[in-house]
Amino acid sequence: MRQKIQPDPDCLLEAHEVTMKFTRYDVGVNSLKELVVRAFRRDLKREKFVCLENVSFKIHKGEAVAVIGRNGVGKSTLLKIVSGILKPTSGWAHCNGRISPLLQLGAGFDGNATGIENIYLNAAIMGYTKKEIDAKLPDILAFAELGDFIHTPVKAYSSGMLARLGFSIAITMDAEIMLIDEILAVGDIAFQKKCYDRLAELRKKGLTFLIVSHGDAVRSLCDRAIWIERGHVIADGPAGEIFDRYANAMMHPEQGA
Amino acid sequence: MIKEKLRRPLQQAYLLRLLVRRNIKNQYYRSFIGVLWTVLNPLLNMLVMTLVFSKLFGDDPTLMLDYPIYILSGNIIFNIMRTSTSGSLPCLVRQRDMLQKTRVSIALFPTANVLSSLVTFLFSFVALLIVALVRYFMVGYTLSWHIVLIVVLLPAIALFSLGISYFLSALYVFFRDIEHLYSVILTLWTYLTPLFYTVERLGSALIKKIMNLNPMYHYVEYFRTLLAGDIPSGMEHLFCYGFAIASFAVGYLFMRAVRNHIAANL
Numbered sequence: 001m002r003q004k005i006q007p008d009p010d011c012l013l014e015a016h017e018v019t020m021k022f023t024r025y026d027v028g029v030n031s032l033k034e035l036v037v038r039a040f041r042r043d044l045k046r047e048k049f050v051c052l053e054n055v056s057f058k059i060h061k062g063e064a065v066a067v068i069g070r071n072g073v074g075k076s077t078l079l080k081i082v083s084g085i086l087k088p089t090s091g092w093a094h095c096n097g098r099i100s101p102l103l104q105l106g107a108g109f110d111g112n113a114t115g116i117e118n119i120y121l122n123a124a125i126m127g128y129t130k131k132e133i134d135a136k137l138p139d140i141l142a143f144a145e146l147g148d149f150i151h152t153p154v155k156a157y158s159s160g161m162l163a164r165l166g167f168s169i170a171i172t173m174d175a176e177i178m179l180i181d182e183i184l185a186v187g188d189i190a191f192q193k194k195c196y197d198r199l200a201e202l203r204k205k206g207l208t209f210l211i212v213s214h215g216d217a218v219r220s221l222c223d224r225a226i227w228i229e230r231g232h233v234i235a236d237g238p239a240g241e242i243f244d245r246y247a248n249a250m251m252h253p254e255q256g257a
Numbered sequence: 258m259i260k261e262k263l264r265r266p267l268q269q270a271y272l273l274r275l276l277v278r279r280n281i282k283n284q285y286y287r288s289f290i291g292v293l294w295t296v297l298n299p300l301l302n303m304l305v306m307t308l309v310f311s312k313l314f315g316d317d318p319t320l321m322l323d324y325p326i327y328i329l330s331g332n333i334i335f336n337i338m339r340t341s342t343s344g345s346l347p348c349l350v351r352q353r354d355m356l357q358k359t360r361v362s363i364a365l366f367p368t369a370n371v372l373s374s375l376v377t378f379l380f381s382f383v384a385l386l387i388v389a390l391v392r393y394f395m396v397g398y399t400l401s402w403h404i405v406l407i408v409v410l411l412p413a414i415a416l417f418s419l420g421i422s423y424f425l426s427a428l429y430v431f432f433r434d435i436e437h438l439y440s441v442i443l444t445l446w447t448y449l450t451p452l453f454y455t456v457e458r459l460g461s462a463l464i465k466k467i468m469n470l471n472p473m474y475h476y477v478e479y480f481r482t483l484l485a486g487d488i489p490s491g492m493e494h495l496f497c498y499g500f501a502i503a504s505f506a507v508g509y510l511f512m513r514a515v516r517n518h519i520a521a522n523l
Binding site: 022035076079080084087099101113117122124125126129130179181 | 361
């Protein structure tokens with residue numbers, strides 16, 4: 001299949017008429033037992049549902065974009081497609097740089113491994129080589145401020161310490177795109193402030209942000225917002241305006257968007 | 258240019274190494290004699306099984322090998338398959354947080370499990386050598402040079418285990434109850450493979466024919482043939498590699514076919 005429209009080389013992230021359809025069993029079949037029992041009862045109704053339809057956008061270098069929308073409108077699916085993990089049913093997405101995911105608290109860590117080991121493991125899964133991680137290690141350690149705890153298995157960490165470690169890894173590895181899902185609300189205030197300062201600093205340096213969160217805290221970081229409703233982009237524009245319209249629509253659902 | 262091309266495979270090799278190291282560390286995490294367990298564990302197992310079963314099967318006239326060696330060899334070969342597949346089963350789901358957000362080749366995770374099982378096998382192999390030495394003084398069992406041919410067997414069983422590992426780790430994303438089902442299957446498989454008994458002892462030509470369909474039987478027998486100082490027949494090689502390639506092909510193709518569904522469902 002020849003793509004008629006080539007990716008725009010100036011864009012860091014681009015989605016072109018992305019449509020994603022899923023086939024789901026209408027009652028959640030997530031066990032083999034369920035599948036077999038229902039197959040015997042001839043009770044397997046498949047349902048096709050369209051998660052995203054003709055979603056297109058371009059994100060240029062240095063932009064900070066928030067993707068907003070109700071729960072379950074396909075934001076996470078969109079992120080997976082844009083970062084190349086999921087192939088869309090039709091259309092294409094293109095990503096022109098490395099993505100550094102800011103994970104939810106402690107996610108992706110191995111409890112039995114020490115902080116240091118987890119830094120190497122996580123960064124290696126993200127696609128960094130040993131040399132690159134070695135070079136960044138002092139920065140990560142300095143930012144996390146975990147002291148000697150860095151040599152302790154992370155299952156002994158408090159949630160705040162996990163957040164510190166995760167955040168430090170994501171923020172220090174120099175990727176072109178920062179993916180922020182569920183902004184961290186844990187960690188003491190001093191550390192939170194440090195994180196936001198660092199994010200703002202990275203913004204100034206021209207790092208591209210892709211944020212999935214409605215929190216007021218991230219509002220100041222974004223300059224553009226894409227609002228998704230029922231699988232469509234219904235608004236794309238300056239962050240302040242879209243956030244207000246979105247908040248308004250959520251508070252007064254009867255008036256419509 | 259060349260450096261850029263090499264970057265990805267080298268990076269993946271590095272990640273694989275980290276994953277293998279993590280697996281091995283976790284296996285004996287916090288046990289105070291640590292890695293020594295990898296040698297002691299098969300030894301003690303063998304000791305128990307020899308004590309229990311030698312009365313029943315130990316004086317078997319069809320036994321071509323010293324009984325403790327027979328038991329130990331069967332178990333450590335079977336364990337390569339057992340630990341790699343049961344470790345692989347939940348490995349993608351366990352890494353879901355990272356796999357949802359990063360574009361990393363998912364095949365690396367089951368592969369790491371198979372490789373760490375091979376490393377564990379090397380430790381168990383040391384245990385086998387110790388037993389062989391002890392049995393040399395006790396009953397005059399001598400280890401022949403044929404044992405070096407193990408390097409022909411290991412790729413086959415690794416490939417075989419890798420195929421199952423691919424398949425199971427992918428399937429587990431969709432069906433979380435196969436974990437229980439698989440542990441039952443593994444137990445059954447353990448008993449259906451002549452680990453502590455001999456097929457000849459069962460005294461039925463039919464059973465022997467059916468046993469040929471059990472891939473693990475071939476891997477175990479191949480190893481024992483080496484330990485008895487023989488070279489396995491060409492037919493045995495065909496069986497070992499045939500099953501390995503078939504398993505790998507099925508597992509690999511299945512994982513490739515459902516890759517997008519895995520990404521959606523994780």
